[in-house]
Amino acid sequence: MMYLSRLRLSRDPKVAALNALLDPTAESERLDAHHRLIWSAFAGDPQATRDFLWREEGQGVFLVQSVRPPESSPVFDPPDVREHLPDLRVGDRLSFLLRANATRDLRGEKRRRVDVVMHLLHDLPKDQRNGKRMDLATEAAAQWMAGQGSRAGFVPDRTDVQDYRTVTLPGYKGRRRGEPRFGILDLTGQITVTDPDAFLQKLAQGFGRAKGFGCGLMLIRRA
Structure with a gap:
């Protein structure tokens, strides 16, 4: 329950x-x-x-x-x-609202976790980042939602980015340069349920990281 x-x-x-x-x-x-x-x-x-x-x-x-x-x-x-216990079936289409700290693991000599939008922005020259910010946020969010769905019993039909911003880690008091930050994506869109049990389990756990700071709760309603 x-x-x-x-x-x-x-x-x-x-x-x-x-x-x-x-x-x-x-x-x-x-x-x-x-x-x-x-x-x-x-x-x-x-x-x-x-x-x-x-x-x-x-x-x-x-x-x-x-x-x-x-x-x-x-x-x-x-x-x-x-x-709050949604009664879902395979094929149900849902509209969603999600505030997420979306990350992925990079594997190499040393495994590290990166924010999916920051990772794409990092490859651009600094003078181009503001202009490309929302386009890359949309690209990164779509890829991230597809990965979430493959593990959590849904397929994203549409993912829209309402906002993307970065926030200094709470409690940090050091210099502004190099301060630890995390990204927050505000997403809306539609998904199709492929595995109701897996989806409900993930819905209860939340999506992404930084759940203690107001991320991860997916609100749903029938499309």
Whole structure:
């Protein structure tokens, strides 16, 4: 069983007075703060590992997919919770919305993991990267989604890139030059289910990396 919840920051004036801490302007600080906020709704067991995925919707609203319903939290209004267990068949076509940190492993003398868009951009001269950024993001996203589908029981029919940006790793305080960053793709499109069990298992686990920072949750509806 899974649950899909909508959490909204409390509009109580005592909580609203903390907005600068709960919802910082700088994106890396905001992702870190939001991760801690979501944990407050699942903090009943201090030994529990993260068993939820989430994404920020803006204006203090978050969508959360979890294996247990969120608990009451003083920083959130009462949550809107519903059971989430899609009934899928082979051939079902779904529209999706996904915020993903898309990476791939490069094998060579030393195995390393790279962001799929940064990897393509790296091959271009620096003065051409801004102009080619979204074209290469679209190319990389399509290839990445095809790879995800081959392992997770679906075929991507269409993958559209709404946005691609890079974010400094939360907590980094060093020089700007050479700072550790990760990429975030905002994707929409359509997929066709080929293996419902494999797809539902992956849907629960999430897609890509950086799940603690609001990536990986795929929202679906019938096309």
